[in-house]
Amino acid sequence: MRMTKLVSLVLALLMLTLCFAACGEKKEEKMTITLWVSTTEGVKAFYEKQVADFKALHPEYDFNIKVEAVGEGDAATQVLADVATAPDMYCFAQDQIARLVQGGALAPLGSQAADTVRKNNDSGSVGAATVGEKLYAYPLSSDNGYFLYYDSSVISAEQAKTWEGIIEACQAAGKKIGYNTSEGWKGSGFYFAQPVGGGDALCHSTWTYSADGKNPIALDDTFNSDNGVIAMKGLNMLATSGVWLDTESFTNTAAVVTGTWKANEAEGEYGDNMAATKLPTFTVDGVTYQTGSFSGCKLLGCKPQTDDARAKLCADLALYLTSGDAQLERYYEFQHGPSNLEAQANQDVMDNKLLTALLQQNVYAVPQGVIPDKWWAEVAALNAICAESGKTEDDFKAALATYEEKVTALIVK
Amino acid sequence: MERLNALEYLKLSKSQALWYNIKLFFSKIPAWIKSLFVKLWITIKNFFLSLKEGALDIKDTFVKGNWAVKLSFVSFGAGNIYYGQVMRGLLFLLFEVIFIVYTFILPTGGIYWIRKVHWLSKGATVGTVQGAMKYNPVTDTYGWVAGDDSVRVLLYGLLSVFFVIAFFVVWRMQIKQCKINMELHGQGRKIKGAKDDLRSLIDEQFHKTLLTPSLLGIIVFTVLPIIYMVIIAFTNYDAEHDGHANLFSWVGFDNFNAFTDFGAGGLGLALGEMVGWTLMWAFFATFTNYFFGMFIAILINKKGIRFKKLWRTILVMTIAVPQFVSLLYVGQLFSQQGVIGAFLERADLLPQVMVAQNQMSLWSNPVSSKILLVVINLWVGVPYMMLSATGILMNIPADLYESSRVDGANSVQQFMKITLPYMLFVTGPSLLTSFVGNLNNFNIIYLLSGGGPTNTEIGTVGGQQLGHTDLLITFLFKVTTGSGSKYYLASVLGIFVFIFVAFLSLIVYNVMPSTKNEEDYS
Secondary structure, three states, X not given: OHHXXXXXXXXXXXXXXXXXXXXXXXXXXXXXXXXXXXXXXXXXXXXXXXXXXXXXXXXXXXXXXXXXXXXXXXXXXXXXXXXXXXXXXXXXXXXXXXXXXXXXXXXXXXXHHHHHHHHHEXXXXXXXXXXXXXXXXXEEEXXXXXXXXXXXXXXXXXHHHEHHHHHHHHHHHOOEEEOOOOOHHHHOHHHHOEEOOOOOOOXXXXXXXXXXXXXXXXEEEOOOOHHHHHHHHHHHHHHOOOOEEOOOOXXXXXXXXXXXXXHHHHHHHHHHHEEEEOOOEEEEOXXXXXXXXXXXXXXXXXXXXXXXXXXXXXXXXXXXXXXXXXXXXXHHHHOOOOXXXXXXXXXXXXXXXXXXXXXXXXXXXXXOOOOOOXXXXXXXXXXXXXXXXXXXXXXXXXXXXXXXXXXXXXXXX | OOOOOHHHHHHOOHHHHHHHHHHHHHHHHHHHHHHHHHHHHHHHHHHHHHHHHXXXXXXXXXXXXXXXXXXXXXXXXXXXXXXXXXXXXXXXXXXXXXXXXXXXXXXOOHHHHHHHHOOOOOOOEOOOOOOEEEEEOOOXXXXXXXXXXXXXXXXXXXHHHHHHHHHHHHHHHHHHHHHHHHHHHHOOOOOOOHHHHHHHHOOOOHHHHHHHHHHHHHHHHHHHHHHHHHHHOOEOOOOOOOOOOOOOEEOOOHHHHHHHOOOOOOHHHHHHHHHHHHHHHHHHHHHHHHHHHHHHHHHHHOOOOOOHHHHHHHHHHHHHOOHHHHHHHHHHHOOOOOHHXXXXXXXXXXXXXXXXXXXXXXXXXXXXXXXXXXXXXHHHHHHHHHHHHHHHHHHOOHHHHHHHHHOOOOHHHHHHHHHHHXXXXXXXXXXXXXXXXXXXXXXXXXXXXOOOOEOOOOOEEOOEEOEOOOOHHHHHHHHHHOOOOOHHHHHHHHHHHHHHHHHHHHHHHHHOHHHHOOOOOO
16 A cells, blocks of 8 residues: 555656656757758758868857758748747748848848848849848848749640640640649739730839838838739639649649749659740730749848857858858759859859749849738738639729738838 | 426427427527526635635634734744644745745845736736847847847746735635644644654645645646736737737737627638637537447447458558548548549539639538538548447447337337437537537648638638638637737637637536436436
8 A cells, every 4th residue: 555655656746847857958068059951851961061161161169050950931930939949040031031020030240241241142132131221131042933844745835935825735635733822922923924025013012111120111012903903814814724723732733833942843743844934924905914923032040149259150150151152062962043143153053944944034023022921911812812713803803902901001100 | 488298298290399399408598508607606606705704714813813823924834833833834934935035035036027017007018128139349240138028027927926826825724724723722632743744644645745746737737828828818919029029018808809890801700700610510520420430330230240340440440540641641632633633623523613613622612621521520530439339339238129129119219219318328428528629620620621712701810811611729720820920819719719618518518418317327
């Protein structure tokens, strides 16, 4: 009897200690920098190597590095969950910069670092890293745009120039077109379309941020107009063609709108027939428009530190990791398109098939500025209406009016 | 409504009897609700009565007590020490000292945190000092000058309040002990010393020893977080006010009032849609599983069925595969790029209504995706029900069936009069739990349809697109993890889910045969 009591008492206490043991923290002597990078196979190991190179170059810094793979599309959510315990440095796609700055998760660049970044990178990526008046991040790559992959055994190069041609080819071959318009970033392509032969884009949506980068204070947006209706009609034509899929996956498709990060999957599905080009054109009411897009980039950010020595180390390491040489190394290893001007001028980079397609599309692309996060859902909501058949011009107008009401409400007065 | 007596009831035709029963059921609902509130009222009344009694008791102790007892009203444990309980007395005293030091003397102690929280005063921030960026010209870097973190301020404030409550509980406890000691002393009986206390803790009071660690665990890991989450509903804690870079503040009942907006995109309309579907889903998911599981169990149990074990094994196979794997897989099968989805489309098997609306997979039409969810849920859920039903069916006394057969009952009558009442009696409570479980069945919905298809009529709600098959719980997940991270909205939704589930459970539990006629089958 006593034994059972003793055992149960020990178990009860053990349970309690186990519960609290998880809360304990260990103190470390040497400075440890945590860095989050893309989850793509091999990227983590490659960054570890690049950091080791940095250490060899700068013996004055003595630190441990912990590289972890966390999705670049998801970084902001993870970081903002608790900034205090977030990693010191992290890679992220530029669309998250607004909420990262607002959440106090990005330290602005010092004046020297900012000068270096401005001088060495293309204007699109510098713009993407600027919120309000300051630079908040280091451009890593300038390939975060989308273009058209297609299967040249199904679609001819001529057909690939127009959505109508692609639809026709896919209908004939029983294949699908993948374009996930329910994602605001890709789905806004039709609204940024411009008439073939020149002219302004159908619509634009430009946000201005307060000087401290925390709040959107003004918006110049022309979605709610006759041009917006044209864009919706165009998308509606594609979405109700019977061959459209709201997806980024290549299964069963002959054409997919996505970016360089899907290169392996495209090659696996289409094999030698894989081709890439700018986005197609579409015709509404007799006028032909070239589908637009966002051109964007990936950025490396540093968390604001309470210890200035640590901040300095992070800043230097970030500059090194985003330098032209480091970007070129990553191009050779992973085909990441560089944002560094020198690296862009490299012959191998200029010869790349996918980057060429991206560059072709970039002519019609809108450099993605800083956009509040909720905007994407509103565009997706418009596109959900485009995906329904039997919609009339009035439906589109009503949807655009709702859109305007909702995005205007995002402005902080 | 008018009650019929037994004779009148037997005169009714079958359909009339059914109609009568349905009317009877609904006419009882107001009475149930009334009794619920009466019970609640009695509980509250009893609580205040006991408070009053306690106050009288304290007064009594003070009046009758000697100087030591009177002293223990300010200095804990004096009464215990006076009557020879030195250890208890010192422990009480130690608690009081720790409390006073933490609450009033430490610079960042109890009062500091409690003041910083600005409890529920509308417009005030949680925490007072805002963190900010600062430039260091020497290293040419921007650093962070830490301010308050609302999340932590609120947590420490709450803990401090808990500590204050604990202080009063302990104060009351030691006064009670003084009274007991006084009485024992008056009767000339022995008062327990330290040795007796310790011995009794591993003997007749052993339950207290065992329960203390788990009770502490429950308070820290369950009660505290729940209270914390409820409080969040009265703040504007979201991505823009994350407590770290921007302190969040109290907004009173604004978050709840937002649910009275029934305009397009208003939360009221969205809530109505979600609650409707959540109820419908829970009803169908629970009862289809229940009855199908039971029928399969009966079928397999029938005399003359061969290979019983084989049939059971085949069905139980679905349990062997982790549920989320099979759900993701089956969800894909029906998508436009999946085998079944693509087949349906190419073979022109999709209903014309859907094709006309450009809904080219079963997941893109609200009705078909709802049906598909229920059916797939049936597939993954039936084996569990079948297993438990098999056990219960074997437990039904065989003589009941035999005597009914002698009386000329056919198998349908046997099922309706013997099997079903027995099953309902035994499985009533588990049926209720599975109903509540289905109200919050996140896995099935999120992994299969992800809440979709998008409800284009309502549009975006709280920065997220509401889907036709979104349960309260999946939408709660979307608003929390999505771009806006509206924790306050999630908290309000969580409170609604709680009220909803508690209310339903109480009503259903009260009408269940298992609780009403407890003696029936014993």
